[in-house]
Amino acid sequence: MSELLALYGGPKSKTTPFATGKRFTSEEVNEVTELLQGNSLFYRNGGKTAKMEERMCELYCMQYAVACSSGTAAVHIAVAALGIGPGDEVLMPAITDMGSIIGVLYQGAIPIFLDMDQDTFNFDINDLEKKITPKTKAIMVVHYMGNPCNMDAIMDMAGKHNLYVIEDCAQSPHARHKGKLVGTMGHIGCFSFNDIKHVSTGDGGICITNDANLAGQMRMYTDKAYCRKTPVVKFSEFLAPNYRISDLCSAVGYAQLGKLDALTKRRHYIAQAINKTMESIDGLNPMQVSEGSFCSYWFYLARLEEDEIGVSRNEFVEAMNGEGIPVNGSHTPTPVYDYGVFKNLNAFPGTGYPFVSKDFDSNYSYKNTDCPNAQPLLDKTVIIRINEFFSDQDIADICKALEKVAKYYRKGK
Numbered sequence: 246m247s248e249l250l251a252l253y254g255g256p257k258s259k260t261t262p263f264a265t266g267k268r269f270t271s272e273e274v275n276e277v278t279e280l281l282q283g284n285s286l287f288y289r290n291g292g293k294t295a296k297m298e299e300r301m302c303e304l305y306c307m308q309y310a311v312a313c314s315s316g317t318a319a320v321h322i323a324v325a326a327l328g329i330g331p332g333d334e335v336l337m338p339a340i341t342d343m344g345s346i347i348g349v350l351y352q353g354a355i356p357i358f359l360d361m362d363q364d365t366f367n368f369d370i371n372d373l374e375k376k377i378t379p380k381t382k383a384i385m386v387v388h389y390m391g392n393p394c395n396m397d398a399i400m401d402m403a404g405k406h407n408l409y410v411i412e413d414c415a416q417s418p419h420a421r422h423k424g425k426l427v428g429t430m431g432h433i434g435c436f437s438f439n440d441i442k443h444v445s446t447g448d449g450g451i452c453i454t455n456d457a458n459l460a461g462q463m464r465m466y467t468d469k470a471y472c473r474k475t476p477v478v479k480f481s482e483f484l485a486p487n488y489r490i491s492d493l494c495s496a497v498g499y500a501q502l503g504k505l506d507a508l509t510k511r512r513h514y515i516a517q518a519i520n521k522t523m524e525s526i527d528g529l530n531p532m533q534v535s536e537g538s539f540c541s542y543w544f545y546l547a548r549l550e551e552d553e554i555g556v557s558r559n560e561f562v563e564a565m566n567g568e569g570i571p572v573n574g575s576h577t578p579t580p581v582y583d584y585g586v587f588k589n590l591n592a593f594p595g596t597g598y599p600f601v602s603k604d605f606d607s608n609y610s611y612k613n614t615d616c617p618n619a620q621p622l623l624d625k626t627v628i629i630r631i632n633e634f635f636s637d638q639d640i641a642d643i644c645k646a647l648e649k650v651a652k653y654y655r656k657g658k
């Protein structure tokens with residue numbers, strides 16, 4: 246006999262609260278306190294931004310890091326520094342955060358969406374070459390939910406077609422593809438420190454690269470294209486936003502980066518434990534990580550096949566919530582190309598630009614975007630909102646709830 250679900254009045258699987266912990270400790274407090282005593286919070290004066298950038302370089306064995314005000318800003322300065330602009334196309338996954346795209350549009354370039362792989366939740370490598378055109382300038386790789394993309398195949402393809410590769414690692418700090426840290430394989434790696442990401446500065450972002458010229462350009466794009474070397478030579482030779490990070494944020498960020506390794510290892514451990522249980526449940530397919538790679542798990546993802554498990558995705562989510570487990574469906578209802586900005590070609594309202602433009606011979610529409618697996622994947626997605634503070638008891642309770650819910654619906658068949 247299977248146990249009655251809490252959703253229908255049965256006992257809950259989770260009877261104790263989830264363990265919590267402090268993300269910010271004396272290490273952050275000490276950095277901030279020291280900064281405040283110095284009388285300036287400007288990123289060039291307080292010393293904390295330089296210190297955070299150095300730590301990032303050490304962590305990633307890279308030569309240059311440029312901090313900025315958000316992950317969205319990080320992607321934007323990367324796009325701008327690479328000279329991607331009007332008339333250029335950038336390939337990217339159909340499912341991602343708008344932060345991967347905003348900078349592309351602001352630079353006047355055109356996102357071209359790639360279909361999704363339903364096992365890895367990353368873009369389908371097989372769709373890449375089909376969508377390369379003479380206008381393609383770059384590939385925006387997004388390591389979704391911490392899962393490393395197949396960088397070997399991507400870099401091969403990019404080399405073959407002479408394309409830039411930007412790695413959007415906002416959801417995947419410290420993830421590794423076959424031993425190599427994501428963010429170090431493309432031309433530029435971009436990271437977010439917004440408050441729901443692995444490590445937080447409230448808001449913030451950072452880019453890494455080994456190219457001195459790109460690093461210099463990115464620095465200019467964070468700071469109004471002001472040359473701040475003394476004596477001042479030139480101001481704003483080109484258009485650039487102000488995406489400066491505050492040294493207050495960097496003080497926190499420096500301390501936070503020191504916690505990344507332990508934090509991602511713990512998330513990985515939790516995910517492995519859930520994987521074990523999922524493997525025994527027909528119709529729940531955990532996000533697949535390639536052999537020899539390390540997923541840093543922003544959240545835990547699985548694909549639910551209704552026919553096999555015997556319940557709809559939405560009812561499964563409700564049942565898990567009923568058991569006291571933090572589960573939801575996909576984090577976005579539709580692929581990005583169905584957002585108004587694309588559907589209505591509404592980037593710069595009233596102009597059609599950059600999608601429709603005589604100057605660049607552009608005439609794009611996203612109505613028939615060819616990504617057949619994107620919406621179905623979102624409709625099958627189940628997210629368990631794990632975090633590093635979960636105790637072993639919490640993990641056991643998640644697994645118990647998964648088994649209970651699966652057993653209940655299996656009985657019904």
Ligand SMILES: *Cc1c(COP(=O)(O)O)cnc(C)c1O
Pocket residue numbers: 315316317318320341342343344345387413415416437438439442448449450
């Ligand atoms: C969070 C995120 C961003 C943007 O980061 P912000 O700091 O919120 O601007 C960009 N890309 C991806 C994939 C993200 O998840």
